[in-house]
Every structure is written in structure tokens, then in C-alpha cells.
Amino acid sequence: MNVQRDVRASGPRISLRSLAAIGALVATSCALAGGVTLKTAWLRPAAAGMDDAQAYVDIVSDAKLELVGASSPVAKRVELVEVNLGKDPPEAKVVASMPVPAGKTTRLAFKGSHLRLVGITKDLGNGTAVPLTLTFKSADGKEVTAAIDAQVRGLLLPQQMPAVVTKDAEPAAVTPPPAPDRPR
Numbered sequence: 001m002n003v004q005r006d007v008r009a010s011g012p013r014i015s016l017r018s019l020a021a022i023g024a025l026v027a028t029s030c031a032l033a034g035g036v037t038l039k040t041a042w043l044r045p046a047a048a049g050m051d052d053a054q055a056y057v058d059i060v061s062d063a064k065l066e067l068v069g070a071s072s073p074v075a076k077r078v079e080l081v082e083v084n085l086g087k088d089p090p091e092a093k094v095v096a097s098m099p100v101p102a103g104k105t106t107r108l109a110f111k112g113s114h115l116r117l118v119g120i121t122k123d124l125g126n127g128t129a130v131p132l133t134l135t136f137k138s139a140d141g142k143e144v145t146a147a148i149d150a151q152v153r154g155l156l157l158p159q160q161m162p163a164v165v166t167k168d169a170e171p172a173a174v175t176p177p178p179a180p181d182r183p184r
Helices: 016-029
Strands: 030-033 036-043 052-061 065-071 075-084 091-095 098-100 105-108 114-120 129-138 143-152
Touching (some): 052 075, 052 129, 052 143
Antiparallel strands (some): 030 036, 030 143, 065 098, 065 129, 075 091
């Protein structure tokens, strides 16, 4: 006699895709390390070979820290850029560190202080996740790092878009639009 058994596990089932999507969403929207929370990291699209791209992130820390560096595998280096909005025009300069007060949000934002990714090594198209690691020093000299994936948002400018050439393509003939009818 042949007996078949149902060997499926009982209880709720979560698909691997759902679990991966939830994990990616949590990782990209908020990263927590050593009392440092990184949120809403993003940057504009950039093509490989571009000189630089600006990245933005919100930083919240439980303790007073100094942001002393940053890195990304898609750039040769990352600079800390402080923008003084009190000057006309605003003055931007590369600095060795930036203060991160305890319990407040330090915003590295569009048209303000930011991270400058220098020497882009990979195309960063819309929707790409760009790994960023920020390095901090605590008041007692300890190093704290926090990482987040910044989301690329926006469109490439036409001069930044790579040319698309198809084999055996004929140039399209350009015909001017018809002249508008004018009353006589």
C-alpha cells in the first residue's frame, strides 16, 4: 500500500522575494550603527567618467560626533563639502570634518552642505542604489562608521547621456515643419 503524506509546513508563508524587498527597503531608508542613524540618502544620476556627483543624507546621532570622512565603491574619493548660505553667492569649501550634534538631524542637502563623490567609476542611472559609508569620531576619539545605500533620483542631462548607435542605422531625414497658413 502506497501512502502519501503532506509534508508542507503549517503557518504563514513569506516568499523569499517579499523578504528581500522588505530588507532592501529597510536598508535603503534607514541605517543604524553605533547610535548613528542615516536616513533618506540620495543623489542625482551621473555617468562613469564624470568628475563628480553630489550625495545627500540626513544624520542623527545619540552622542555628539564629528563627521570625518566618507567613501563609496563608485567613486575614487568622497569629499565633505560645507556650504555657507549666508554669503551671496553661497560659498562652498571642502572641509576635514563637520559637527554632528547629539539628538538633532544634521542634513546634508541639495543646495547645502553635501558629500561630493569625485571620479565616478560606474554609471549611476535612475533607481541605482549607491553604497555610502560615513566615518565619525566620538568625543573620546573612537571611530564610528555607518553605511547606507543612496538612491539615484532624476534624469541625466542630454550632454551626459551616452550616445546610442545601432548597427546598420541610417540617419533620419529631417524635414522642416510646414509653414503656417497666413491670411492673404
